[in-house]
Amino acid sequence: MAPASHSILPELRIMTERETLTASHWGLFYALTKDGRLTGARPFEKDCAPSPNLEDIASLPYAEARILEPMVRRSFLERGKDSRADRGNDSYVPVSWDKALDLAADAIRSTYRDFGPSAVWGRSYGWKSPGSVNNSIALLQRLLNLMGGYIETGNSYSTAAIGTILPYALGIKDPRSTGWDTILEHTERIVLWGCDPLVTNDIDWTTTLHEGTEIFRSLKGHPRIRTIAVNPVCPRTAQEIGSQWIAARPGTDCALMLGILYVLIKENLADEAFLSRCTTGWPELRSYVLGDEDGIAKTPAWAAAESGVPAHDIEALARDMAAHRTMIMFGWGPQRARYGELPPWMAVALAAALGQIGLPGGGIGTNYHYCNGGCPPGTGPQLGQIPSRVPPAVPVVHPWKGSRAVPVARMADVLAHPGKVIAWNGSRIEYPDVHLVFWAGGNPFAHHPDTRRLEEAWRRPDAVIVAESFWNATARHADIVLPASTFLERTDITPIGTYINDGIVLMKQAIDPIGGSKSDYAIFSALARRLGLEEPFTEGLTEAEWIRKLYEDARSRSLASGLKTLLPKWESFEKAGVILYPHEKKNEGYVAFADFRRDPEAHPLKTETGKIVLYSERIASLGYADCPPHPAYLKPYEAYGNAEHAADAAALRNPEGGYLQLVSPKSDARLHSQLNAVTFRKSQIAGREICLINPADASLRNIATGDVIRVSSLRGAILAGAVVTDSVRPGAVVVHHGGWFDPQKVEGEALDVHGSSNVLTPDDPASSLSCGNIASTALVQVSKWTGTAPEVKVFEPPEN
Incomplete structure (x- = not known):
C-alpha cells in the first residue's frame, strides 16, 4: 500500500502513554496504550450505559487465536482444488504476502475466466467491524463487481421471516417505532415478546451511545408502566427490571396469542370499529380463532395445552392488555424458526384487535430491542461508505447460469446442490454452481444452522479464500487465509447509530498492526493491483484520502440540504474526533401509524389493500402449504408433543427423561461469534459453552451445575x-448462539467439544415465503458426559 498521505494515519512508534478515541460495536471508547501496547479501554463520557465488554476489547489484538501471517492449507499448496475434501482437517503453511495474494488472485481470475460471475459466492454476510472505508464486505463486493459480479442474496439471517411478512401485513419491512418519549408518557403495559433488549441493545451495526439501554433500565419500579416478558427463557432484561415472566414453550407464540385473541373476541374486548376501519381479513382470522375454519376453537384451554401457560394466566393477560395502553415490543427470536413468518404476523393481528395501533404509547414495535429503536433520530447527514456497486471493469465472457439472487440463509444448500429449483416469495429460483467462495467480515460457521451440513457443502467449491483476524472455524476451513488487522490497528470513520444517526466518529489507529496483518483496504487494493483493477478500485485514493472523501461528501450533503446541523471543516472534525448530532423538537412525540389511524384513506399503507392485512390474497394465490394466508399456528415437527415425525422423535428419546427443546438466544459476552476469542472464559462452564437446564429436567438426568453434558x-x-x-x-x-465450532473425533464420534449451538439446529427454510433460517425449534437429547472431557483447542492456532 502507498504511504499515508494525510496526518490521520499517525506515527505510532513514540513510546508514551496515550488515549485514542475509537469506536466498536459495543460503543465509543478511548483505547489506552503504553509504549505502543493496549492496556485498557475507557468508555466515552457521553455513553449512556457503557458496555461491560469494553474491558475485554483491549486484549483482542493479542488473542492467542490471532492470525499473524498469511497461511495456505498444506494440501491446497500441493494438490490445489483436488484437496478440497481436506478442508477443516488439514494443517497450514505460512507464506509471504506476495505468495498468498498471487494464489488468491489466480483463484479469482481462473474462476471468472472458466465459469463467470455466477460461480462466485462473495456475499460475505456478517457484522464485520465498524468502519466505512475498511468495510470488508463492501471492499470485497467492490472488487468482485469490477470483475463482473457475484451471486446476490436476499433477506438476512436476523430478520428474514419478519422482514418478508411485514410488507404483506403493514407495507414496510421495518417500521419506525413509536418514540420512547411517547411511551414514557402514555404507555401502561410493555410486553417484551421474544426479546432481551439489555443484551441486544448493547451493540449496534455501527456504534452506539446506548440510549435504549438506559431507558429500559429506567423502567424498573416505574410507577405506571408494568412490563411482561413472554419467553421460554427469563430474559436478563426481565430479571433486571422486574418484569412478570410468562414462560411459553418454544415455538408456541402463535398458540398463546390465539388464546388471547379468543378472550378478546368472546368478552367483547376486541376493537371491532378499528378492525373494520383499518384492517382487511379480520372476518377470516376471527373464523379461524373461533374454530369455524378448522373445527378447533383456540380457547385459553387449547392455548394452555400447546404453550404450557395456564389458561387463567392467558385470560388475565388478555384482559390486562385490553384494559391498559399496551405496547407489544416484539423481538426477532420467535421468527427465526419453522413457520417464522407467523408469530410477527399474529402479533400485528393481536395489536390490531386491541385497537391501539396509532395511539400514543400503544400498538406494536419490532425494533426496540435493536440499535436503540424508538430513540429520536439526530439531525445531521448520514455518512456513506466506500461504494460497492460499481460497473465491471473487464469484459464478462460467460452468460449467467442460474438465478442472480438467492436467499442468504440457503447458502449451504446452494453450495451443495447447484441447479436445484426452489420456491421463494412467489418466484421460482435456480441455484447457481459455486466454484469460488471468498469470505470477509463474518463467520458463517457460527451463524449458519446445521454446521455439519455446512462443513460438507463448504468442501464442494474449487477454492475458498478468507480474510480474517482470528482462527475461527471459517478461517480453519479456508484454502488461503489473509490476515486482516483489527479495527484498533487502523484508522477509519463510522456513523454513530443505525436507526437514530447520533453523529460521526473518527476511529483513530491505536496501535501498530500485529504480526503481518494488513488493513482490509490494503488487502483488497493489493488484490485489485494483481487483477489489473487498481485504478478503478482505489480511484487513485489512499485509505486516508477515502476517509476524508466520505466525510467531505457528508458535509456537502449537509450544506446542500439545508440541515440545521452543518458539519464543520475537516480540520475541525479531525481535531475533535467526534461530532454528535442534536435531536430536534420535530422528532419528539412520534407515534407509529398515527396518520394512518386518523385517516386510512388519505394515508394508506403500502399493502395490497392499503390497510393492515390479516388475510392476504397474494399469499393465498401462492398456494404455499407452509405459509397460510392468515396468521395461524403450525406446529414444527421438532416441537413439544408433535407425533408427526414419530420415528425421528423416538430416535431422540433416551431413558433419562426424553427429549427437550433447544433455545439459542444471543449471548451477552459477544456479538454472534465476535469477541469469543477473548471472552470465552466468561461464557464457559467446565471449559466449554454453557447449557442452561431446568432443575426438574436436570434431576431426571442426574445433572448438576458444573457437569460436562452431551447435547445432541x-x-x-x-x-x-x-x-x-x-x-x-x-x-x-x-x-x-455464537460459540466457536471445535469439531473433534471423540471415542469414534464426531463432536463439537466447545458447544456451538448451530451444530444442533436444522438447516431448513422457515417457509417457502421467506426461506429464512431456523435457529430454534430443535429437539435435543441431554445426558451427563461420563468419559474424559476432551481439551478445547479452537482458541489456539492450528498446526503448521
Whole structure:
C-alpha cells in the first residue's frame, strides 16, 4: 500500500502513554496504550450505559487465536482444488504476502475466466467491524463487481421471516417505532415478546451511545408502566427490571396469542370499529380463532395445552392488555424458526384487535430491542461508505447460469446442490454452481444452522479464500487465509447509530498492526493491483484520502440540504474526533401509524389493500402449504408433543427423561461469534459453552451445575457445561448462539467439544415465503458426559 498521505494515519512508534478515541460495536471508547501496547479501554463520557465488554476489547489484538501471517492449507499448496475434501482437517503453511495474494488472485481470475460471475459466492454476510472505508464486505463486493459480479442474496439471517411478512401485513419491512418519549408518557403495559433488549441493545451495526439501554433500565419500579416478558427463557432484561415472566414453550407464540385473541373476541374486548376501519381479513382470522375454519376453537384451554401457560394466566393477560395502553415490543427470536413468518404476523393481528395501533404509547414495535429503536433520530447527514456497486471493469465472457439472487440463509444448500429449483416469495429460483467462495467480515460457521451440513457443502467449491483476524472455524476451513488487522490497528470513520444517526466518529489507529496483518483496504487494493483493477478500485485514493472523501461528501450533503446541523471543516472534525448530532423538537412525540389511524384513506399503507392485512390474497394465490394466508399456528415437527415425525422423535428419546427443546438466544459476552476469542472464559462452564437446564429436567438426568453434558440432535452433538437454573422453563434448554465450532473425533464420534449451538439446529427454510433460517425449534437429547472431557483447542492456532 502507498504511504499515508494525510496526518490521520499517525506515527505510532513514540513510546508514551496515550488515549485514542475509537469506536466498536459495543460503543465509543478511548483505547489506552503504553509504549505502543493496549492496556485498557475507557468508555466515552457521553455513553449512556457503557458496555461491560469494553474491558475485554483491549486484549483482542493479542488473542492467542490471532492470525499473524498469511497461511495456505498444506494440501491446497500441493494438490490445489483436488484437496478440497481436506478442508477443516488439514494443517497450514505460512507464506509471504506476495505468495498468498498471487494464489488468491489466480483463484479469482481462473474462476471468472472458466465459469463467470455466477460461480462466485462473495456475499460475505456478517457484522464485520465498524468502519466505512475498511468495510470488508463492501471492499470485497467492490472488487468482485469490477470483475463482473457475484451471486446476490436476499433477506438476512436476523430478520428474514419478519422482514418478508411485514410488507404483506403493514407495507414496510421495518417500521419506525413509536418514540420512547411517547411511551414514557402514555404507555401502561410493555410486553417484551421474544426479546432481551439489555443484551441486544448493547451493540449496534455501527456504534452506539446506548440510549435504549438506559431507558429500559429506567423502567424498573416505574410507577405506571408494568412490563411482561413472554419467553421460554427469563430474559436478563426481565430479571433486571422486574418484569412478570410468562414462560411459553418454544415455538408456541402463535398458540398463546390465539388464546388471547379468543378472550378478546368472546368478552367483547376486541376493537371491532378499528378492525373494520383499518384492517382487511379480520372476518377470516376471527373464523379461524373461533374454530369455524378448522373445527378447533383456540380457547385459553387449547392455548394452555400447546404453550404450557395456564389458561387463567392467558385470560388475565388478555384482559390486562385490553384494559391498559399496551405496547407489544416484539423481538426477532420467535421468527427465526419453522413457520417464522407467523408469530410477527399474529402479533400485528393481536395489536390490531386491541385497537391501539396509532395511539400514543400503544400498538406494536419490532425494533426496540435493536440499535436503540424508538430513540429520536439526530439531525445531521448520514455518512456513506466506500461504494460497492460499481460497473465491471473487464469484459464478462460467460452468460449467467442460474438465478442472480438467492436467499442468504440457503447458502449451504446452494453450495451443495447447484441447479436445484426452489420456491421463494412467489418466484421460482435456480441455484447457481459455486466454484469460488471468498469470505470477509463474518463467520458463517457460527451463524449458519446445521454446521455439519455446512462443513460438507463448504468442501464442494474449487477454492475458498478468507480474510480474517482470528482462527475461527471459517478461517480453519479456508484454502488461503489473509490476515486482516483489527479495527484498533487502523484508522477509519463510522456513523454513530443505525436507526437514530447520533453523529460521526473518527476511529483513530491505536496501535501498530500485529504480526503481518494488513488493513482490509490494503488487502483488497493489493488484490485489485494483481487483477489489473487498481485504478478503478482505489480511484487513485489512499485509505486516508477515502476517509476524508466520505466525510467531505457528508458535509456537502449537509450544506446542500439545508440541515440545521452543518458539519464543520475537516480540520475541525479531525481535531475533535467526534461530532454528535442534536435531536430536534420535530422528532419528539412520534407515534407509529398515527396518520394512518386518523385517516386510512388519505394515508394508506403500502399493502395490497392499503390497510393492515390479516388475510392476504397474494399469499393465498401462492398456494404455499407452509405459509397460510392468515396468521395461524403450525406446529414444527421438532416441537413439544408433535407425533408427526414419530420415528425421528423416538430416535431422540433416551431413558433419562426424553427429549427437550433447544433455545439459542444471543449471548451477552459477544456479538454472534465476535469477541469469543477473548471472552470465552466468561461464557464457559467446565471449559466449554454453557447449557442452561431446568432443575426438574436436570434431576431426571442426574445433572448438576458444573457437569460436562452431551447435547445432541438429529444433526449432530456438542459438549457443554451444565448450569441448573429455574430461569429456563421445564422442557427447554439454552445454548447461547455464537460459540466457536471445535469439531473433534471423540471415542469414534464426531463432536463439537466447545458447544456451538448451530451444530444442533436444522438447516431448513422457515417457509417457502421467506426461506429464512431456523435457529430454534430443535429437539435435543441431554445426558451427563461420563468419559474424559476432551481439551478445547479452537482458541489456539492450528498446526503448521
